[in-house]
Structures are given as structure tokens and as C-alpha cells.
Amino acid sequence: MSIGHSFLGLLEGKPRHGYDLKRAYDERFSPGRPLHHGQVYATLSRLLKNGLVVVDGLEPGEGPERKRYAVTDAGITDVQAWLSQPEKPEPYLQSVLYTKVVLALMTGRPADEILDVQRTEHLRLMREVTRRKTGGDLAEQLICDHALFHLEADLRWLELTAARLNELAARVRP
């Protein structure tokens, strides 16, 4: 996640203090995993240095957190470029799970148990995310959906692999 670009986008709406930015970011984009204050100010320092934001106001007698930041034209251009660029799809080709399954088969351990334990853990997390989604607003629901679809994809892979274990064993066993 690009925190800097997210900040620039949030600042396009209106100038904000660092604390406001952190709160808006945490609420909208990272519920349950709030940014550290250090991350917020390190990001703002970098944006300032690169001319993407400016200090728009300073409340007298206050610490650095009372600076109000505004996005510059360069900042708007930068966030526009980021939004326009597709994200690189994850290739998912280095899978720890696949490695575990193959190693289990190669060493004569029960690979099906590895898959079952993982399946249980995935479904446990899916239940947790589903509970959170059920009680959440639309933004929370969409974030949870993103997680659920990815977990479901993993589960489908686990099922498919379980169904093909014998075939895989024949190929990987020395």
C-alpha cells in the first residue's frame, strides 16, 4: 500500500493536520491496523521534501503535529499518475504451502494432514472476517470481501491439491 499516495489523495479533498490524515487513513484504508505516528511523519517529511505537499498553516506554540499540510499541483499530478497505473498482479508462484506439501510427500509424511490443518485455519479466518463484515458498513464490507475472495482462492487450491495428492506424490517421490 502506498501511504504517500493515499495521503496525497486525502489532501486533495482539503488540507489536514498529520493527526487528521492518520485518522482518515486508518478509518478508510486500514481498519484494525492503524499507522504508527512515526510512519505518518516520515511519509509527510518525504512528501514535503519532494514538493508534493506544503505546510499550509501552523498553529502557534504547538508541536510538529499541528502543522497543516496541503497538496501541491505536483502532488495532484503524482497521485493521478498512481491511480492511472495498474497494479502488478501478484504471481503467487512462490508458495510456502506448495513447498510444504512437496516436502511432506518427498519425505513420506502425511501431506493430506498439512492440507487439512491449513484448510481449518483458512476457514477459521474466513469466519472471523465474515463476522466482521456482517457488522460493518459498506467500506468495511468491501475490504472484508477482498480478503474473503483471496482466502477462498487459497481454499480452492487446497481442495484441488488434496484431490491430486497421489498424482503429485508419484512425480515428486524419489
Next chain:
Amino acid sequence: MTEALLVGTDLHKMYGTTPALRGSSLTVRAGEIVAVMGSSGSGKSTLLHCLAGIVRPDDGTVVYAGRLISSMTDVERSALRRRDFGFVFQFGQLVPELTCVENVALPLRLDGVRRKEAERRSREWLDRLEVGDVAGKLPGQISGGQGQRVAVARALVTEPKVVFADEPTGALDSLNGEKVMQLLGQAARDTGAAVVLVTHEPRVAAYADREVVVRDGASLDLERVA
């Protein structure tokens, strides 16, 4: 831990020469939602049918609230299914000639409840399932998602102790499927009904409290494996 309400033990069932269940067991506690998962042909629907008293197992026992279902007469099993169990299936469950409110009222009417009272209670359930506006329509005049909510209302109108749901969202798109699951789950929790939910979709199973997998006719409680 809540007491066991429905216990199927070492169930076997053959269809011709094909084994559908080979020693499958499942315990359902009062008020819990259990997802029964498995690939096509694994035996999960047969397990549901045996537990619900729709199919008589060749071997093994099904005990509901201390009573042995597998040795009941057909009349006794029918009465049990009507009074204590509710059913939601994937397709074709609403009577096309009856309006939605009449469909929901059907189990109450079969149990001797007067029409006015049965329809009053049915309307309440349709409202609860957020389809009160289709009460007077025929099943052919409403969408698949609405029809499935009507079916859930009909399954719950008698306030059963166990709801059996066999792929209840299988014919719906993601959004409608989720709405049906949310409403079914909430209604079951409100009334204290247990739900046996057969599904092959992990996102549907995630609405349950726990999962049991059926493989080659045998059931496996993965939480005990982990």
C-alpha cells in the same frame, strides 16, 4: 458446551451398488450452525437427508432429542419433519400456484393453524426476511433471490429446532447469496434454531460456527484434526 440435539452415528447408505455414505457421523448442538462441505458426489447431501429423516440409512443411527429417527414409522418421521425441522433447498421449493404468503403459511396450515393466523405469522416472517412486498405475488413473478428468502421464511415460520439447508445459495449471485445467508443466520440465531448447511462454497460455509468435511462418504471434523 450446549447439549447434542441431533446425532448421526456411523451412517451407511448405498444407492444401488454405489456407496453414498460409508460410516459418516455428525453431531449438531442446539442453536449452532454447522457447515457440511465436500466435493460433488462426496455424500454430503445424502448425510443431510439421513439426518433429516428424508432418507432411511442402511445402517447406523440418527437420534434427535433423544428419539431414534431411523426406526420411526414414515408417519412419525413426517410429523417430526413438519413440526421440528425446516428445509431450504437450491431449487424448486415454492409451489408455483400459491402466492408467496400462502407458500410460507403452508407448513402452518398442514399443522392445523387457521388460515388467518397462519398468514399473519407468515407476513411477519416475510417482513423479517425483507420481502414483505412480494407477499401477494406468485413465485414466477419474483426474482431468484426473493424466492430464496421466501423459502427461508417458510423454513422458519414454524420456528423449527433444526433447519436443513442444502446449497441454499447455489442458484444465486454473490450478493443475493450473501444476503440470504445473513438473513438465514440471523433468523436462526434469533429463534435458537440449529442449522445444518450443506455447501461447497467456502464463503457460504464461513457463516457457520464450524465445518465438517465429507469425503468419500465419511465425515471428518477438521477442527478436531487441527
